[in-house]
Amino acid sequence: MFEKIIEKINRAESVGIFTHINPDGDALGSSFSLKSVLKSMGKKTEVFICGDIESRVDELIEKGEVTGLKPEGCDLLIAVDSADIQRLGKWSDFFTAHKNTIAIDHHKTHVKFAGETVVKDISSTCELMVGLYSEMDIDLSIEVAKNLYIGIVTDTGNFKYSSVTADTHRVAAELIEKGINFADIAKKLFDTVTKEYLMLKMRATEKLEFYCGERVALLTLSDADFEKYNISEADSSSLVVFPCSVKGVEVGIYIRQRGDNEYKVSLRSVNKVDVAEIACKFGGGGHMRASGYSVDVPGLENNIRELIAEIEKQLD
Numbered sequence: 038m039f040e041k042i043i044e045k046i047n048r049a050e051s052v053g054i055f056t057h058i059n060p061d062g063d064a065l066g067s068s069f070s071l072k073s074v075l076k077s078m079g080k081k082t083e084v085f086i087c088g089d090i091e092s093r094v095d096e097l098i099e100k101g102e103v104t105g106l107k108p109e110g111c112d113l114l115i116a117v118d119s120a121d122i123q124r125l126g127k128w129s130d131f132f133t134a135h136k137n138t139i140a141i142d143h144h145k146t147h148v149k150f151a152g153e154t155v156v157k158d159i160s161s162t163c164e165l166m167v168g169l170y171s172e173m174d175i176d177l178s179i180e181v182a183k184n185l186y187i188g189i190v191t192d193t194g195n196f197k198y199s200s201v202t203a204d205t206h207r208v209a210a211e212l213i214e215k216g217i218n219f220a221d222i223a224k225k226l227f228d229t230v231t232k233e234y235l236m237l238k239m240r241a242t243e244k245l246e247f248y249c250g251e252r253v254a255l256l257t258l259s260d261a262d263f264e265k266y267n268i269s270e271a272d273s274s275s276l277v278v279f280p281c282s283v284k285g286v287e288v289g290i291y292i293r294q295r296g297d298n299e300y301k302v303s304l305r306s307v308n309k310v311d312v313a314e315i316a317c318k319f320g321g322g323g324h325m326r327a328s329g330y331s332v333d334v335p336g337l338e339n340n341i342r343e344l345i346a347e348i349e350k351q352l353d
Contacts, residue, residue: 039172041153042139045113046173049137051081053111057119058126059088059271062226065098066188067117067141067162070181073101074170077178081106087126089271093225097187099180114151115139118162120322122150141165146313146322158324160200163188167208182215187222194278195227199326233268240266241276245283248345252352254280255341257292281305288312288348292337300337302344303329310351318347 046052052075056064068084075082083106108114108128114135119142122129132138133150140151143165145158157165163185170177177185189209193201196209213219240262246255256279263270270293281289289305302319304312305327312328319340321330332340 038157039155039169042141042155042169043173045137045139045153046075046078046080046115049080049113051106051111052113052115053106053108054082054084055114055116055119055125055128055132056084056086057124060086060090060118061274062091062094062098062191063161063163063188064118065090065094066184066186066191067166069098069100070163070166070170070184070188071115071117073099073178073181073184074173074175076101077175081110085128087128089269091271091274092269093229093272094187094191097183097222097225099184101180111135113137113139115141116151117141117166118143120144120146121148141169144323145325146317146328148322160198160202160205161189161192163192164205164208167211177212177215179216182212183217183222186212186217186219187226190219190222191226195223200324231268231272233266234273236266237262237268237273238276238279241279245280247286249349249352251283251285252287253290253345253348254283254286254288255290255292256280257294257337259294260296277303278305281307287352290344292341294337298333298335300332300334300340301329302332302340303327310348315344315347315351319344 054068054071056068072082072084083104085108108131114132119125122133125132138151140154142156143159143162147156159165167185241256244256277291280291287307288310291303293301304316306312311325313323313325316322316328316330319330323329
């Protein structure tokens, strides 16, 4: 599965690692685990981040030493956990122009943009990376195991999502056997919040709207909401699943308004609705139960009506 990718890695001397803008636990876990593995192979390597990172994830990830390697000094570029080239943000053009590139991803809507690509629709890119390291015959250090576990546990909602399989649990067990403190990781990621987050969640509760006989819940938050409670978008990322946490709701919609005309729409499905199919119709993508797209228009009323109509088709 990874033969061609491993060949490229073995030939490379300096490797730049990239992931999607505003990286989450899976993006960071796969990126920095790869950095550590490549360093153990004697490669020059660095992770290049674009956007904001959730502080509690940032504090847990083992990043290693900053190497000083620059993107233009890399003879191989590897993108992880990015469904399309635009997700690389400011690095998109640089990555496209490079002649030696790899993409490793777990989004079923992945649009190929690298020279060599491995995509598998599983729980997380970190679960996929475990397969890569196994094929490379890498003995995982506790730091690498910790990063991979963080990626898996965050992208599965602490093993709650339908993307979780028996293999996911087997991989997690292998990582735990390396000696990671999984209880501490879970406590810090899922059972600890700030006062600012609680205040924003109260505001989010007030702003919830319901459609389709209360089977669809919609939450819209703007810059003003985040500024009022002095909290970053990265540190409130778990609100994306808040609308679909209401009993009876089949689809949750979270809209993050930036400025007057920019909207990021995140979709979550509880049961039968394929939100990846819906997101694709609006130029986005993702997974069957978790997808999204962006809209750049003055106002969003028409798009919301069209979105609700598409969801209603599947509900009916």
